[in-house]
Amino acid sequence: MSEHGHHHPAPPSAIERRVAALEALLTERGLVPDGFIEDVTRRYESEIGPMNGAKVVAKAWVDPGYKERLLADSTTSIAELGFGGPEGSNMVVVENTDAVHNVVVCTLCSCYPWPVLGLPPAWYKDPPYRARMVREPRTLLAEMGCELPGDTEIQVWDSSAEVRYLVLPQRPAGTDGMTEGELAELVTRDSMIGVARL
Amino acid sequence: MSEPLTLSELDLPRRNGELAFDAPWESKVFALAAAVVDHAFDGDREPFRQQLIKAIAAEPDRPYWESWTAALESLVQTLPAPS
Numbered sequence: 001m002s003e004h005g006h007h008h009p010a011p012p013s014a015i016e017r018r019v020a021a022l023e024a025l026l027t028e029r030g031l032v033p034d035g036f037i038e039d040v041t042r043r044y045e046s047e048i049g050p051m052n053g054a055k056v057v058a059k060a061w062v063d064p065g066y067k068e069r070l071l072a073d074s075t076t077s078i079a080e081l082g083f084g085g086p087e088g089s090n091m092v093v094v095e096n097t098d099a100v101h102n103v104v105v106c107t108l109c110s111c112y113p114w115p116v117l118g119l120p121p122a123w124y125k126d127p128p129y130r131a132r133m134v135r136e137p138r139t140l141l142a143e144m145g146c147e148l149p150g151d152t153e154i155q156v157w158d159s160s161a162e163v164r165y166l167v168l169p170q171r172p173a174g175t176d177g178m179t180e181g182e183l184a185e186l187v188t189r190d191s192m193i194g195v196a197r198l
Numbered sequence: 199m200s201e202p203l204t205l206s207e208l209d210l211p212r213r214n215g216e217l218a219f220d221a222p223w224e225s226k227v228f229a230l231a232a233a234v235v236d237h238a239f240d241g242d243r244e245p246f247r248q249q250l251i252k253a254i255a256a257e258p259d260r261p262y263w264e265s266w267t268a269a270l271e272s273l274v275q276t277l278p279a280p281s
Contacts, residue, residue: 026230
């Protein structure tokens, strides 16, 4: 609050002016229908996110038949739960076990399974993560708080092809009596990227 | 950027991580790219992805959504001129 008692908005920055120019140009060309921007923003801020992937994981934990289908044909099995769309047309689910820990990266840009995880976190898009997860995954995982036993093999999946990967984390011990809904609450975004264990 | 959060901002989902966008121009340029992919490229994301890879490689330390903006500007250059 300024001493005048009202807020003076800052003038638009250079990047804001560039985006406004793009919006004006694309709207003039008829490529931006009314309400499109608001609709896309709302969906990615409130409907599409890691809670979708958590439902997939919880179902795989409680339903062995679903898990088998999920690992064999991930895209179709994820679509069974209603999740699909941009950046999700060729999904592969990779399963963590005692022997193998999977982790996902996109070395060239920011490819990420939007329908089940939403948009990627800032660190996923940053150069250090993209370079180091390939070069020294065990060290980087430990720095991120994911210490793995020395005999656990780390498998790094680079999303830079057509494929988008989702990690199926191991079901935590002591959750035998929990419902699918309760289990979904336990599943974090980071565990489905593979930078955390549950 | 450190102004108190409004109620509507607090209502947005933060569980499992951060918000998708830090500023309105970021969500706008994200949606503009979606509009171009959907309405000028029939949903084919690959041309935009190639521009994004180039934009990030050109300036690896540039903030992500600025590279995204540069990629969209380059992609728009490739569109046929309006008749």
